[in-house]
Amino acid sequence: MSGLPTLRIATAGSVDDGKSTLIGRLLHDTSAVLDDQLRAVERASRRWGDGGLNLALLTDGLRAEREQGITIDVAHRYFSTPRRSFVVADSPGHAQYTRNMVTAASMADVAIVLVDARRGVVEQTRRHAFVAALVGVGRIVLAVNKMDLIGWDDADFRSIAKGLTEYVEALPAPPPVDAVPISALHGDNVVALSARSPWYDGPPLLELLEQAARRPVPSVGARLDVQWCIRHGASDYRGVAGRLTGGPLRVGDPVSIAPGAMATTVAGIDRAGRPLDTAEPGQAVTVVLADDVDVARGDVVLGVAGVDRPIATTEVCADVCWMTETPLVTGGRLLFKHGTRAGTATVTGIDHRVDVGTLERSPVDRLELNDLGRVNLSLSTPIVASPYRVHAESGRLVLIDAADHATAAAAMIHELEPAS
């Protein structure tokens, strides 16, 4: 056991890059695979595989996945080493790649992007790196897999690593990139360094993960998006429940209720029914306010102290990952959710679409499934927001199809206009 916090990892790669095999390898070599699971994989390997133990079948558990040898949806896996525990969100590389990558990477600390050493960096690799950087992962690990199939060629590896690093460095907010030459199939440089790559002077993949930092918590003022108001008649208890982001928030702190401007102070904080003096970012709490102010779901309790305070606005410019078949068009009307506030969002303009290969921005009149672009939105009700890069929890929206309620887009606020 150690004090290191759990690391959230997203994995991405193209079809046949060996991603499921890599995760199977990590699970297997850290003893996260138990005997009955291994027996089941042995049985399935005989049925679906080519003879040997197919570690990919540890994660590809659905019928269609086994029959077609592909990964369909994001799978979550849990493993740990003596130093740290890990949650892996494994994102498939083929169809629906943007929606899956966004689901997997949106909360991740580290994105492992796999490439096949024989093919090097392809468009899919760049797309995954682009989305990972856009949603704000702290680090990208480029795993150059199947090194055995290119004879562990040092120069090829360096050229692939250089290609992706240069691409990422050209992005607006580039995370650091580490590259590791591996063979997931044979386990080289995954858990332990391999004798086949004496020229590689970095740590094995698992060690990189053990040392990686969590996403930093931005130093912004306390924010609580009100989910629910809790009342208890007998004791006259009245509290607002939600998850604290930013902060900390202490009993006695002055706060305001946004988007209005009512001011009050924190009279008490409970977490899971127990009193706290100080609530930290990430904690699910109930805050009792000193005055009987009007506060409801969708409002935001804001600490008065702190830099980069969010502002109320109905006009935002946001980067969106479009994740549904119906295209986004100018004038289109969607539902939105920001924190706990919901309303309608009208697309007032499409600024551009990004070509993830060249990073070129082009004017378009629509965004199609899996497109990435920047749009202007006009909201039916004000939100209390910051740019995503300042405070992710204040700067992110989910856009919802008004007809079928599908989750249509993840949107990250680039700029906002104060409410007039």
Place this chain on the structure above:
Amino acid sequence: MIGSLTDELVDEAITIVREVTAECEQPVLLFSGGKDSAVLLHVAVAAFAPGRLPFPVLHVDTGHNFPEALEFRDRLVASIGAQLLVASVQDSIDRGRVVEEPGPRASRNRLQSVTLLDAIAEHGFDAAFGGGRRDEDKARAKERILSFRDRSGGWDPRRQRPEPWDVLNARVHRGQHLRAFPLSNWTELDIWRYVAAEELELPSIYYAHERAVVQRDGMLLAVGGPVSPETGEAVSVETVRYRTVGDMSCTGAVRSTATTVDEVIIEVAAARITERGATRADDAFSEAAMEDRKREGYF
């Protein structure tokens, strides 16, 4: 070993319970008397404390329960003042909604999907909280926190809503409902760490005790209720405990001497067999047993 993850997991679970409750009209919490649903209920009560639990608790009763689990259910629900609804598989059989499997090894496990869906329709529930965890099974590992179900309750792994961040989109259509899994990211060990930290009571059969069992399909099945020894099966008294508590006809015991929470935690941390692999005949039918049942409306 997993460090102090449990606190983060509790914050996540409370946030999910509150959000789905706020966005949906008629939520319900599915409660089996097992450890996961006991933890879920405890977390849900904490999410709204000191207010009352704003939704009822539903038990889908196969009629093949361990008596200890039923007794625990009634006591727990009474102690928190929750409203308990019971949907009975026997009623579904009596009303002709389902047909009992023939033979001495008949299980009602699969039948309960129909009973559950009927109860959801009858009460107009649009969201059902469940204690499912992603580490239980490879099909569950692919299920989102919010799992949308069509009119027949079916789960389509190819058409799941993306879940960016923790901003949940819980909007359902009329006739649709969703299953919400606040404990998705918990492991078996996390559950036990929570039980230890909160000094949570569980049915006594989670701890080592002596029991008359028969060995069948590689599992130790308790003799009694729906299970009788078949020809050639020897009944023996063993010191066992349960890692999962489900229908008596398909839930196996494991040999164990762990009589306290701390001893169970040590045992679980060292286990080389998954909890469902060790104890559930229902998942041993085929390599995709859980996926198949989920497509039919299972939890």
